[in-house]
Amino acid sequence: MTSVEHNKGGHVVTMRDVAKVAGVSVATVSHVINDKPGARIGEDARARVHEAVAELGYRPNALAKTLSQGTSRFIGLVADAIATTPFAGQIIHGAQDEAWKNGYVLLVANTDGNKAAEDEAIAMMLEHQVHGILYSSWYHREITVPAMLHQTDTVLVDCFAAGGGLPAVVPDEEQGGRTATEELLAAGHRRIAFINTTTPSPAQSGRLAGYRAALEAAGIDYDESLVFPASPEQEGGYAATSSIIGSGVTGVFCHNDRVAMGLYDGLRERGLRIPEDMAVMGFDNQDVIAAHLRPPLSTVALPHYELGAAGVRILLGLDPSSDTLPTRIACPAIPRHSI
Numbered sequence: 001m002t003s004v005e006h007n008k009g010g011h012v013v014t015m016r017d018v019a020k021v022a023g024v025s026v027a028t029v030s031h032v033i034n035d036k037p038g039a040r041i042g043e044d045a046r047a048r049v050h051e052a053v054a055e056l057g058y059r060p061n062a063l064a065k066t067l068s069q070g071t072s073r074f075i076g077l078v079a080d081a082i083a084t085t086p087f088a089g090q091i092i093h094g095a096q097d098e099a100w101k102n103g104y105v106l107l108v109a110n111t112d113g114n115k116a117a118e119d120e121a122i123a124m125m126l127e128h129q130v131h132g133i134l135y136s137s138w139y140h141r142e143i144t145v146p147a148m149l150h151q152t153d154t155v156l157v158d159c160f161a162a163g164g165g166l167p168a169v170v171p172d173e174e175q176g177g178r179t180a181t182e183e184l185l186a187a188g189h190r191r192i193a194f195i196n197t198t199t200p201s202p203a204q205s206g207r208l209a210g211y212r213a214a215l216e217a218a219g220i221d222y223d224e225s226l227v228f229p230a231s232p233e234q235e236g237g238y239a240a241t242s243s244i245i246g247s248g249v250t251g252v253f254c255h256n257d258r259v260a261m262g263l264y265d266g267l268r269e270r271g272l273r274i275p276e277d278m279a280v281m282g283f284d285n286q287d288v289i290a291a292h293l294r295p296p297l298s299t300v301a302l303p304h305y306e307l308g309a310a311g312v313r314i315l316l317g318l319d320p321s322s323d324t325l326p327t328r329i330a331c332p333a334i335p336r337h338s339i
Helices: 015-022 026-033 043-056 090-101 115-127 147-151 173-186 202-217 234-239 241-246 257-269 304-315
Strands: 074-079 105-110 133-142 154-160 168-171 192-197 227-230 251-254 279-281 327-329
Touching (some): 168 304, 173 192, 192 234, 241 257
Parallel strands (some): 192 227, 192 251
C-alpha cells in the first residue's frame, strides 16, 4: 500500500514523480500535499508542487490521508544484505520485536548493496512518512550516509559514519575481544595466540585491542609474534595451523568462527585434540558453525538482535544516544566445549 494513484494513461503516479516534475524533494511534496504544520516551504515551490499534482493526476490514497500530522506508525529499515545473512538477520528480528512492542510496524527493504534500489527504498519510506529509518549493514563498518537519510530521523545500525551527525549503534568489538581472551585465561591458559584478519576493519583493530587488554590485566606481556594474520575464512584458519602449533601456545582466540573451523581441521589432521591439546575460542556465534562443530565451539556472540532493538529504542527516544560517538552493545561469551 503506497501513496500512489493511476493517471488517465494508467501509469502509477508517485510522490517521486511529482517531486521530479516540480523540481523539489520527496519530503517537500509530502509536506505540501499533507499541509504539514510548521513546514517552511516557499510559495513558489508550493505552487510548483500543486501544478505538478494537477498535471500528473496524482491523488494521495487513503494511507496518505491518515498521515496528515506528519508521521506514521511505520519505522523503516534499509539494509544491504542482512535479510539474506542468517546470523545478521537477527537485526531485523530485534528491530521488529522492539517496534511492535512500542506500537510501530517495521517496513524492511533489502537492497543487496544496489545504490539505485537503496535510493528507491528510502524514497518509498519517506513517501510513507515513516517515523524514522534504521540503516544497517551486514557487518560492522564505516559508511557514507545516503543523502536522503537526512530528510528524516535516522539511526545507523552495525555501521557508523565519522562526522556524519547521525546516531549509531555498533557491537563493542574491543570488549568482545577482551571477553574471548578472558575465557581462555579463566580456563588456565597463559600462552594464548590470536589469529586476526588481514582485512582492516573495526573488528580487526577492536578485537586485537581487547586481546591485549585482557593479557595486560592478567599480568601477561603482549607478544606480537603470537598474533597471526590470516584471511577471515576457513582456509585462513587451516593455513595458520602449523604456525600455531610451532608457537607453543595452549589456547587460540580466532577472529571468527570460520577461522576456528579451519583450525579445527588442521589440528585434527595432525592428531591433536580440542580442547585437551589445544583450546580454541571463536567469535561471531554463527550457529550453523559454532554449535555443530565437534566439540561445539566456545565463542563470543555478535549481538545482532540487540543491535536492532537498540536502534529502534534510540530512534524512538527511549534510550540515550550521541550523534558523535556510537552506542556500543556488549558481545557476550557463549561457552561450549572447545576450551
